[in-house]
Ligand SMILES: Nc1ncnc2c1ncn2[C@@H]1O[C@H](COP(=O)(O)OP(=O)(O)OP(=O)(O)O)[C@@H](O)[C@H]1O
């Protein structure tokens with residue numbers, strides 16, 4: 211009898227190990243497929259974007275310039291979706307988000323990024339206010355991606371007639387970036403889970419947007435903040451919804467200094 215029980219337990223364990231192994235292989239194959247698809251879509255998208263810039267530069271007539279402008283904006287949006295998808299893919303494969311730091315003035319970076327976001331959202335006020343020293347060692351592309359995700363959310367989920375405010379405050383510890391909007395309150399139960407991958411607020415959970423939102427923007431934003439040794443948090447009440455990003459001026463210098471102590 212004992213022998214049969216041991217035999218059954220061994221079979222159960224072997225089955226459980228096989229299922230775990232098999233599902234890990236399926237996950238890996240799906241992630242590799244998504245990564246390759248995202249990667250290969252970049253080349254044709256790049257050609258579409260270059261053609262749109264070429265058409266816009268022709269200064270042909272108002273209709274052509276308008277159509278080229280729409281192509282440029284949609285191309286930028288598609289690029290942002292692909293970037294988020296590829297980053298999610300990298301983290302799923304255990305590769306993490308790569309950060310390449312360089313000298314950055316965050317106030318200039320934000321001003322430039324907001325100039326690119328305004329034409330896609332005509333009629334929306336997006337204000338930038340800067341205090342203190344906003345220079346540091348960060349990955350400029352990654353911070354543009356982070357800011358873009360937060361501002362696009364504020365425009366999309368905030369009250370349609372209310373401005374979006376971007377504030378930068380430099381102090382000795384680093385720089386604090388805040389993106390604020392008024393509008394619907396994020397429920398306290400949603401405040402933490404919206405940073406999880408593929409999670410959307412309860413209002414949007416089952417809602418498939420025309421623009422293909424996946425629920426990845428805040429997850430990527432948090433990975434980028436953490437990759438710089440920083441953090442991101444959200445608070446929301448009837449007055450406003452605020453996303454606060456804290457960035458040490460230089461993650462790597464701080465780390466090296468700590469190591470030497
Ligand atoms: N400023 C905001 N005001 C109200 N709700 C917000 C705001 N920003 C984010 N949310 C909520 O958090 C959820 C998750 O945001 P996230 O940016 O991660 O995904 P998404 O916008 O749904 O999709 P994606 O960014 O991948 O296109 C959103 O679906 C929305 O419910």
Ligand SMILES: [Mg+2]
Nearest residue numbers: 359363427428
């Ligand atoms: Mg988003």
